[in-house]
Amino acid sequence: MREYSSFEEINTELRTLDLKRKIALEELRxxxxxxxxxxxxxxxxxxxxxxxxxxGILLLVRKIFR
Structure with missing residues (x-):
């Protein structure tokens, strides 16, 4: 489990995870x-x-070479 030293780090991580989730949803669509x-x-x-x-082409080639 990751330890955070500030709320800014938490918010950045949450934004990153939200963007990854949105990207995954678009890929699924x-x-x-x-x-x-x-x-x-x-x-x-x-x-x-x-x-x-x-x-058909294969059959035609076979007939030609027989």
Whole structure:
């Protein structure tokens, strides 16, 4: 446990902790937004189309070289 020698040190520490708490809350809000965006159906469709395109190109290359 930290010992303080003045009220100024206590107030400074409290301000620092308050700012750290606010930063952590903003980071959580940002992560919440990112998760919400990644779970949207449009993101799934885009991912599925990319995977299908890669698989289709692979099949096409296989057919060409057979």
């Amino acid at each position: 940002s992560l919440q937004y990112d998760v919400k965006e990644s779970l949207q159906p449009s993101a799934w469709v885009t991912t599925a189309l990319k995977a299908t395109r890669k698989y």
